[in-house]
Amino acid sequence: MKSRIFLIVALAVAAALFVFARLLGSEYFFFAGYVVLQFIVLATAWNILGGYCGYVNFGSAAFFAVGAYTSVFFHKAYPLPIPVLILLGGLIAGIIGLGMGYLTLRLRGAFFAIATLALAVVLQTLIVNWQYVGGSRGAYAIRPAAIDVLGVSLPYMQYLFILMLILAVGAVVIARMIERSRLGYGFATIRDDELAAEACGVPTLRLKLIATTISGALMGMAGAPFPYYITYIEPSSAFGLAYAVNSIAMPMIGGTGSWIGPLVGAILLGSIQEVARVTISSAVNLLIVGVLLVFFVIIAPNGLVGLVQNWMKAKAKS
Amino acid sequence: MSAPLLHVDQVGKRFGGFVALDGVNLSVAQGERLGLIGPNGSGKSTLVNCICGTLQNEDGRVTFDGRKVDGLAAHQRTILGLARSFQLPRPFHSMSVADNLRIPLLYAVKARLGPAISARELDAHCVEYLRLVSLDHKADKQPRDLTQVEMRKLELARAMAAEPKLLIADESMAGLSHSEIDDILKLLMRMNERGVTIIMIEHIMSAVMSFSQRLVVLVSGKKIADGDPQEVVRNPEVEKAYLG
Numbered sequence: 054m055k056s057r058i059f060l061i062v063a064l065a066v067a068a069a070l071f072v073f074a075r076l077l078g079s080e081y082f083f084f085a086g087y088v089v090l091q092f093i094v095l096a097t098a099w100n101i102l103g104g105y106c107g108y109v110n111f112g113s114a115a116f117f118a119v120g121a122y123t124s125v126f127f128h129k130a131y132p133l134p135i136p137v138l139i140l141l142g143g144l145i146a147g148i149i150g151l152g153m154g155y156l157t158l159r160l161r162g163a164f165f166a167i168a169t170l171a172l173a174v175v176l177q178t179l180i181v182n183w184q185y186v187g188g189s190r191g192a193y194a195i196r197p198a199a200i201d202v203l204g205v206s207l208p209y210m211q212y213l214f215i216l217m218l219i220l221a222v223g224a225v226v227i228a229r230m231i232e233r234s235r236l237g238y239g240f241a242t243i244r245d246d247e248l249a250a251e252a253c254g255v256p257t258l259r260l261k262l263i264a265t266t267i268s269g270a271l272m273g274m275a276g277a278p279f280p281y282y283i284t285y286i287e288p289s290s291a292f293g294l295a296y297a298v299n300s301i302a303m304p305m306i307g308g309t310g311s312w313i314g315p316l317v318g319a320i321l322l323g324s325i326q327e328v329a330r331v332t333i334s335s336a337v338n339l340l341i342v343g344v345l346l347v348f349f350v351i352i353a354p355n356g357l358v359g360l361v362q363n364w365m366k367a368k369a370k371s
Numbered sequence: 372m373s374a375p376l377l378h379v380d381q382v383g384k385r386f387g388g389f390v391a392l393d394g395v396n397l398s399v400a401q402g403e404r405l406g407l408i409g410p411n412g413s414g415k416s417t418l419v420n421c422i423c424g425t426l427q428n429e430d431g432r433v434t435f436d437g438r439k440v441d442g443l444a445a446h447q448r449t450i451l452g453l454a455r456s457f458q459l460p461r462p463f464h465s466m467s468v469a470d471n472l473r474i475p476l477l478y479a480v481k482a483r484l485g486p487a488i489s490a491r492e493l494d495a496h497c498v499e500y501l502r503l504v505s506l507d508h509k510a511d512k513q514p515r516d517l518t519q520v521e522m523r524k525l526e527l528a529r530a531m532a533a534e535p536k537l538l539i540a541d542e543s544m545a546g547l548s549h550s551e552i553d554d555i556l557k558l559l560m561r562m563n564e565r566g567v568t569i570i571m572i573e574h575i576m577s578a579v580m581s582f583s584q585r586l587v588v589l590v591s592g593k594k595i596a597d598g599d600p601q602e603v604v605r606n607p608e609v610e611k612a613y614l615g
Contacts, residue, residue, distance in 0.1 A: 254479030
């Protein structure tokens with residue numbers, strides 16, 4: 054399918070989802086759906102570096118928080134509409150991604166992963182000590198009850214839902230485009246064998262920097278509306294373990310090879326967690342993620358997508 | 372005589388206190404078939420790595436096609452026309468055989484020619500290289516489905532697909548049977564007939580002797596002989612290095 058047609062289909066699915074949610078008439082659906090959509094963006098973003106290039110990033114929460122705190126900063130300094138904040142959050146997180154790439158991409162495997170974890174700790178320490186954005190006390194982002202969009206008055210939660218929906222579509226379309234492009238081939242060579250990639254003329258360092266920048270920018274964009282969603286933000290919620298763990302677990306469970314994996318993983322795992330939050334307890338979330346992750350790493354290292362592919366291959370043979 | 376395609380001038384490389392290359396000089400003319408031999412650990416692979424940019428030489432300079440290439444990254448040298456195959460094949464495991472060949476076409480050839488080469492032409496080139504190494508019937512297979520000799524052919528074909536001026540084949544025949552060695556030799560000869568200069572690094576003497584127009588011997592990081600293959604193997608120093 055051509056990218057343009059895919060984009061139209063994706064937008065149509067997104068529009069249908071929104072109409073369905075409106076018809077359902079439950080404000081809770083928007084509230085929970087926002088979280089799932091946010092995880093689609095995070096998981097897809099993580100997969101661009103982690104799945105395509107094979108560099109495991111443990112610092113997803115840091116990029117998410119950079120986006121969130123960019124919004125907090127501007128909320129205080131010079132209030133801007135959220136779409137602009139999303140772009141700004143993406144820009145700043147992208148620059149940090151680029152910087153992180155320069156500093157750490159000479160490291161491989163576990164060492165790179167540890168460096169990204171360290172980056173998250175450094176950034177969290179900075180935010181905790183930065184009083185202007187609330188420091189460790191946190192900050193409020195009071196949102197209006199409703200907003201006018203193209204002349205239609207929309208409850209603010211629905212507005213945030215739409216924004217995250219557009220971001221999710223954008224992230225998936227970008228990931229799919231990369232996968233099928235020259236860039237995607239280059240990323241895959243980095244995952245497979247960097248030395249051989251260089252020998253084939255692939256500028257590995259430049260490609261890795263592109264990956265960290267795109268991945269970081271998308272994570273920052275996912276974080277930018279967060280203060281308005283949660284209305285009270287503190288470092289430990291923005292840098293929460295749940296973001297780092299879910300960004301890794303969702304692509305792993307879905308399958309890291311293609312854009313479908315993170316999408317499926319995020320929808321599945323995100324929904325299960327939201328259901329568990331209201332039916333069992335909000336603390337059980339990470340337990341579910343942990344158990345599923347262990348299960349999938351052992352049983353299906355290529356994720357759900359890999360399982361389905363194997364099943365289809367076996368069926369075709371028989 | 373025209374300027375050599377590759378000129379290695381007083382190149383030195385150390386790993387800590389160990390001197391891997393010690394002032395090596397080497398010139399390779401356009402279109403030449405050069406054999407490079409030496410006992411294990413004599414620095415052959417290090418020299419290749421320094422020429423190709425996998426390692427950076429500490430002393431001396433490497434000139435390729437009239438251009439100083441010291442300090443350039445490996446991918447930049449590949450784009451300039453300097454390709455190599457690896458001693459142990461390093462295929463891209465997650466890609467099909469055809470996609471493995473598509474990488475150097477997409478990156479090295481495309482970077483060299485820019486928009487002058489279309490996607491369809493790249494595909495045609497890919498098919499051509501698959502046929503050249505008779506892997507066209509396995510184009511959609513994964514590298515893990517290949518036999519040892521097919522894997523070696525893929526490794527060579529991938530280096531060829533970068534469409535280099537100079538190809539360095541690093542022990543591309545180790546562990547193969549006689550008929551398989553002949554296959555690879557024919558392949559390299561065909562490349563040479565197309566105008567590609569080739570440096571062959573090999574332990575299998577019969578292959579090196581039949582292929583090379585000139586033979587260079589490295590021992591302990593130093594060049595001890597350079598000249599006509601028949602004369603070089605009769606050189607007492609070379610005999611001493613090999614037989615002790």
